[in-house]
Amino acid sequence: MSTGSSVMLGLLPLSSAERTMARHEVVEVELRRSEDGGGWEADDSVIIYNRVPKTASTSFTNIAYDLCSRNRFHVLHINTTKNNPVMSLQDQVRFVRNVTTWREMKPGFYHGHVAYLDFSKYGVKGKPMYINVVRDPIERLVSYYYFLRFGDDYRPGLRRRKQGDKKTFDECVSSGGSDCAPEKLWLQIPFFCGHHSECWNAGSRWALEQAKYNLVNEYLLVGVTEELEDFIMILEAVLPRFFKGATELYRSGKKSHLRKTTEKKPPTKETIAKLQQSDIWKIENEFYEFALEHFQFVRAHAVREKDGELYVLAQSFFYEKIYPKLS
Template sequence: NVAYDLCKKNGFNVLHLNVTGNLHVMSIADQARFVYNVTHWEAKKPGLYHGHIAFIDFDKFGSSQKPVYINILRKPLDRLVSYYYFLRFGDNYRPHLVRRKHGDKVTFDECVKKKQSDCNPDNMWLQIPFLCGHAPECWEIGNVWALNQAKHNLATRYLLVGVTEQLPEFIAMLEATFPSFFRGAYQHFKYSKKAHLRRTNQKMEPNNDTIREIQQSKVWKMEMELYDFAVKHFEYLKKKFGKKDGDIVDKGQQFMYEKIGPKS
């Protein structure tokens, strides 16, 4: 993780948020506690909090301090396939850990043919609710309001939402925007052996029939709509940066102040 490698050098704290039971939502009481902790834990400021938790609206709790949100999305089918094989074979991060579905040799293609639960397209309903938040509607599979709210939050509440296909660009843009946290992040990522830290073991790409089957589902279409929205938004922001030797770079300050009054 780039943040853990840079936190000491750049003088910030990194904290992983672990929710009991690996849940993606908190009770309203726990949300309030979390908001209080983040805003009052002076010893851990500045801090970068990360975890698999849905968007939390600090405004709802009357907080005058608000976090800067960032996120990164992945193509929904790629995510589903990777998770399917991850449950069976793990990854290169902790290769000796026995996963929940260890020993199951059924391929993703076979799973789709048999219409088994692990490859159900409904399992792709994940990135929409994460960006949507803690409202119950966010977690109703196929809810159109949830999709629209996720788009709204992405455009208005998140500083930057990247995509895994453009991870280097995402890191370069973060470094240019928040150098106090991410100074040196791009070069570290580019030349570090950790650039691809976690790879699912024995992952097999789905065949064309499987892809067509998944793409007929409502959930895939909705999650893909969010993903495409994120890509469009990311590309727009990326165009505002410069390029040097093919790398994203900050153009430097492109504004100035003039006609300042009153005159001395």
């Protein structure tokens, strides 16, 4: 069926004049809804980016900081004690209450290394929109390993926890070190799984299935580090209230949009093969592949490539036979 033809079974296609009138009526309805304050993307919108460490989260968050004044929204960093991603029950209640009722901070973009929190459990009206980014689990661990020792180009003078340790990732894996153990791969699944105790049991298939469920049902969009620009482009199309101008800002590469871990040495094939023997890697990688496939599915229905460039698709649906007629 060609674009713009009738999608109502058993009805003849609308004429050009009828289609123009239908589109005009839709514009009138949407304009009146906007004037009534009923717009979907209203000024009380909240986004929570519960960012997984070493997935290009700082690069992406800095774009939000650059855009917040221009696009008139607030950015808030969720800083937890000792970077603990699990909140106490009382802090969960406080956080949900803050996000829900703090009107001065709406529209708001919250970000921090915290596990997913289901707002519907706390009896509040309205839920925030969750977004996130995932990365190949071994690449993420390697980046984090060297980050703890050498830092990155974002704050090069800051002393890191493992500074002075010159052991390479390959040497760590070969010697069975704790910083590169398969258990350290277990991070992306619990971040998406949430605050249930089973989420943090490394290798739990229940946690994997819960993480998959949350990704599909509770997150507006989950991108991948390797295709971050596409993730940003889709967000700009879906949520221009927050992300208008984000794609160009990312492409320009200004400020700290491209944060890189220093002194990072790629692992050998032998090191990778050893980690891939672990059941923990297999489950974490299954989640990553699931997230990647879903993102590529979303992208395939949102953008098109032309002459090596990606373009966001224009609206491809409209309404017909709108009654009663507006006066």
